[in-house]
Amino acid sequence: xxxxxxxxxxxxxSRIALYEAGATACFREVDPKTxxxxxxxxxxxxxxxxxxxxxxxxxxxxxxxxAAVLQYIAERYPDADLQPVPGLERTxxxxxxxxxxxxxxxxxxxxxxxxxxxxxTKAQALQKAESRFAYVAEHLAFREFFLxxxxxxxxxxxxxxxxxxxxxxDLKRWPVLADYYARLKERPSISRALREEHALYAAxxxxxxxx
Amino acid sequence: xxxxxxxxxxxxxSRIALYEAGATACFREVDPKTxxxxxxxxxxxxxxxxxxxxxxxxxxxxxxxxAAVLQYIAERYPDADLQPVPGLERTxxxxxxxxxxxxxxxxxxxxxxxxxxxxxTKAQALQKAESRFAYVAEHLAFREFFLxxxxxxxxxxxxxxxxxxxxxxDLKRWPVLADYYARLKERPSISRALREEHALYAAxxxxxxxx
Numbered sequence: 001x002x003x004x005x006x007x008x009x010x011x012x013x014s015r016i017a018l019y020e021a022g023a024t025a026c027f028r029e030v031d032p033k034t035x036x037x038x039x040x041x042x043x044x045x046x047x048x049x050x051x052x053x054x055x056x057x058x059x060x061x062x063x064x065x066x067a068a069v070l071q072y073i074a075e076r077y078p079d080a081d082l083q084p085v086p087g088l089e090r091t092x093x094x095x096x097x098x099x100x101x102x103x104x105x106x107x108x109x110x111x112x113x114x115x116x117x118x119x120x121t122k123a124q125a126l127q128k129a130e131s132r133f134a135y136v137a138e139h140l141a142f143r144e145f146f147l148x149x150x151x152x153x154x155x156x157x158x159x160x161x162x163x164x165x166x167x168x169x170d171l172k173r174w175p176v177l178a179d180y181y182a183r184l185k186e187r188p189s190i191s192r193a194l195r196e197e198h199a200l201y202a203a204x205x206x207x208x209x210x211x
Numbered sequence: 212x213x214x215x216x217x218x219x220x221x222x223x224x225s226r227i228a229l230y231e232a233g234a235t236a237c238f239r240e241v242d243p244k245t246x247x248x249x250x251x252x253x254x255x256x257x258x259x260x261x262x263x264x265x266x267x268x269x270x271x272x273x274x275x276x277x278a279a280v281l282q283y284i285a286e287r288y289p290d291a292d293l294q295p296v297p298g299l300e301r302t303x304x305x306x307x308x309x310x311x312x313x314x315x316x317x318x319x320x321x322x323x324x325x326x327x328x329x330x331x332t333k334a335q336a337l338q339k340a341e342s343r344f345a346y347v348a349e350h351l352a353f354r355e356f357f358l359x360x361x362x363x364x365x366x367x368x369x370x371x372x373x374x375x376x377x378x379x380x381d382l383k384r385w386p387v388l389a390d391y392y393a394r395l396k397e398r399p400s401i402s403r404a405l406r407e408e409h410a411l412y413a414a415x416x417x418x419x420x421x422x
Contacts, residue, residue, distance in 0.1 A: 049314075049346055061299055065313070067278070068306035075297070086286070088272055094305075095279035101309060102276070103260075106317040114335075121332040124325075135260055 001025045001076075002056040003069075004043065006032045007201035010105060011053035012193055013159040014069050017152050019189035021077035029200065033208060066105075067097040070152035082152050089147050096146050096153040103132045104160050112167045126168060133169075137176040144183075158184045162194070212236045212287075213267040214280075215254060217243045218412035221277050221316060222264035223404055224370040228281055228363050230400035232288035240411060244419060277316075278308040281363035293363050300358050307357045307364040314343045315371050323378045337379060344380075348387040355394075369395045373405070 003018065003025045005011035009032065018025050030036075030043045035050045037043055047054050047064055054064045055072060063072050071094075074082035084090045108129040112122050136157070139146070146153040161181045164171045171178040184190050214229065214236045216222035220243065229236050241247075241254045246261045248254055258265050258275055265275045266283060274283050282305075285293035295301045319340040323333050347368070350357070357364045372392045375382045382389040395401050 048349075049342060059299075063302055063306060065306045065309035067309040068302055071305055072302050075302070088270075091274055091279055091283050091286070094282055095274060095276045098276035098278040098309070098312060101313050102317045106313045107321070110318070116335055117332055118329055121328055124327055131260060138259075 001058055002028050004028045004030050004037075004046065004052050004054040004056075006030050006052050007197040007204055008162065009052050010066050010156070010159050012162070012197050013066060013152065013155040014053045014055070014073060015193045015197070016155040016158065016189050017070055017073040017080075017082055019192055020082060020150070020155070021073065021080035023073070023077055023080075029204075031204065031207070066156060067094070067101055070097065070156060074152050081149065082155075084147055084151065093147060093151050093153050097156060099132075099136075100153070100156050100160055104129070104136075104157075107132070108169075109160060109163050109167065112169075113163075129169075133174050133177060137174040140180050141176045150187075154184065155190075158190055212269055213239050215239045215241050215248075215257065215263050215265040215267075217241050217263050218408045218415055219373065220263050221367070221370050223373070223408055224277060224363065224366040225264045225266070225280050225284060226404045226408070227366040227369065227400050228284040228291075228293055230403055231293060231361070231366070232284065232291035234284070234288055234291075240415075242415065242418075277367060278305070278312055281308065281367060285363050292360065293366075295358055295362065304358060304362050304364050308367060310343075310347075311364070311367050311371055315340070315347075315368075319343070319380075320371060320374050320378065323380075324374075340380075344385050344388060348385040351391050352387045361398075365395065366401075369401055 001023070003011070003014055005015060005027060006029065015027070029038050030050070030052050035043045044050050046056075047062065049064075051064065053066060053069045054062055055069050056062055057072075063069055071083065074080070083093055108125050111117055111125040145151065146157070158181065161171065161177065163169070164181075171181055185194065212234070214222070214225055216226060216238060217240065226238070240249050241261070241263050246254045248257075255261050257267075258273065260275075262275065264277060264280045265273055266280050267273055268283075274280055282294065285291070294304055319336050322328055322336040356362065357368070369392065372382065372388065374380070375392075382392060396405065
């Protein structure tokens, strides 16, 4: 399996899921600026929109979009128990994947990271996100994970919350979220993913500076 | 089953799915402005964020987020064949649900509909969406539906494309999408949903005007 990612992007959730599963995969780094892969070829030839993550399965199919990629990994490695069995909890996992993708990732962080957007658009997105963070915090109070055990929804939330470091989002305002983030950071799959992607991110920044 | 919706919102996809399944459900209208239900009670008591759609299942559980609600309906009424069996096609359906939700719904239309956002933010969103529409159009060329047959992903795309009427999005620029939209509009479940929700939307607008 080939997995296309950019360091510290939302694709880090897929890396976490793969490490949880003890799966071997070929990690293909996509430069978010140039859309080039390490071998100099263009990622746009793989996926025209250039978004990560994407997976090239062993059968040769390309799977894109975080929620689908994460559920594919959970399905592909059932022994890792990365998603609940079909039923209410599975539905709830799909609900959280969708919520993180739309309300937090696209509705907030994607806007904050967009250099071309005006400051008032970002301020408005931050203001709107208050109720979203409070809602997730309320769900996670007295819970270790989104569901009864760790699932790919937690991997996705961690990857997204990790962006608070580079944005004005102040996690400390929601102590439940700050605790959740700190706790998950110590999880072996996550601390390894974070360490590796931080190093790759630093190298990417150095490359951009040199260019 | 109770389904919470607002006329012509993305919740129309759930109505289409329910009509496809020939299911009976109690449709509870949420005024998008006041967040009040028809009986005068507040929808915020049901779902603190006030977003539609949401489903109250026969077992009393609340399910939110379009992708989860649609997959729940497909699961609940298996005879309607609203989603492929687990495997590659199911993954592809999840991919399209996620794509529509993040790239088209949140990444474009949610910004266009937000009255507080500046014009240049909307212009930039429209510009970015060009490649997204082209990507969907490329997939749908020579295909009747997203997958080998009608699925909840089509219900969602139709509900989102329907917003072109109220925005500067010009579907005719992607003839494949204009054809798809026109074709699906004739589908009995969709023409019925559209007719009913148009009437409810007109009544909602009249109420707002009178208030």
